[in-house]
Amino acid sequence: MREELLEIKNLSTSFRIADHYYAAVDDVTLTVRKNEILAIVGESGSGKSALAFSIMGLHTRANIDGHIYYKGKDIVGMPSAALNKLRGNEMSMIFQDPLSALNPLMIVGAQIEEALILHDSKLSKKQRKEKVLDLLSKVGIPRPDHTYQQYPHELSGGMRQRVVIAIAIANEPKLLIADEPTTALDVTIQLQILELIKHLKDDIEAGIILITHDLGVVSEMADRVAVMYAGQIVEIADIYTLTSRAKHPYTRSLLNSIPTVKEEKSRLHVIQGMVPSLQNLPRAGCRFAARIPWIAPSEHEDDPKLHEVAPGHFVRCSCYKNFHFPERTEEVHTHGTS
């Protein structure tokens, strides 16, 4: 049995817009275990980054409710000094854009050393440099000595992201959050970076949260998957179950959007529309109902909950039970939702 590292319970993160608070993460409950990759997938605006930032304690102006237990200790509301210590020592994050995560005025080597100094001041100068060179080679940089002396702008996007990963793993974190780590990179480099993250899971035995909107990436990488829609988890399961027996209409639509040789057929079965803006999110009933208007309102729950349909497989709202993709006529004759 794998050890539970992170346990999130009923977490809501709300942002103030004008005079109101709106929850971008709404009642999220999930766990991350040691030595596993939990992927969080969902379209843009579904709340993935807001959830990641909440775990890292990086929201300065948001209202956070609920609990985030890290190794059994609730870190919501933890004093910032203690949280700072935890970040870097125990938890770290790889951001989408490697350029903005690095200091343009500092050589790469010094930036990785800084991460080491902040969290372990006992290393001698020589030991620190050796450790930096070791980290650079661990993340697949071919000439660590040379790269040590370079500035971020002298590196390619893929090399920069490797440096960012070296900083993130410098202190051997137990929890690593990678937020769309390959978005800014071209396809071949994406694969290399993803392979590297997979390798790190075994190497440092971390629990990894991989945030992406790409279920293709997920099927290559993840042990378990949480699917987010409009701030909520709508389905969570191990990767095999999710890719072979997905139930929620949103998950099924996402899976159909993975390009296949039968592209003509799958295009027909992808649900149209997008996640509404934060102020316009439906707050009552099934949040996905508006995108599947051919499903009768009576098929949805008034207050949809996550149901455990098989051990470890949870699905929100009973609308999954009789769900089907629309026939052409149903797209026109809907049940009145818009």
Ligand SMILES: Nc1ncnc2c1ncn2[C@@H]1O[C@H](COP(=O)(O)OP(=O)(O)OP(=O)(O)O)[C@@H](O)[C@H]1O
């Ligand atoms: N600081 C903020 N203030 C107000 N609204 C915010 C803030 N951060 C995020 N939001 C809103 O919260 C919702 C969720 O955003 P979030 O960035 O978490 O989505 P995401 O799933 O990570 O999207 P993407 O894949 O595009 O990064 C969006 O409607 C977004 O506009």
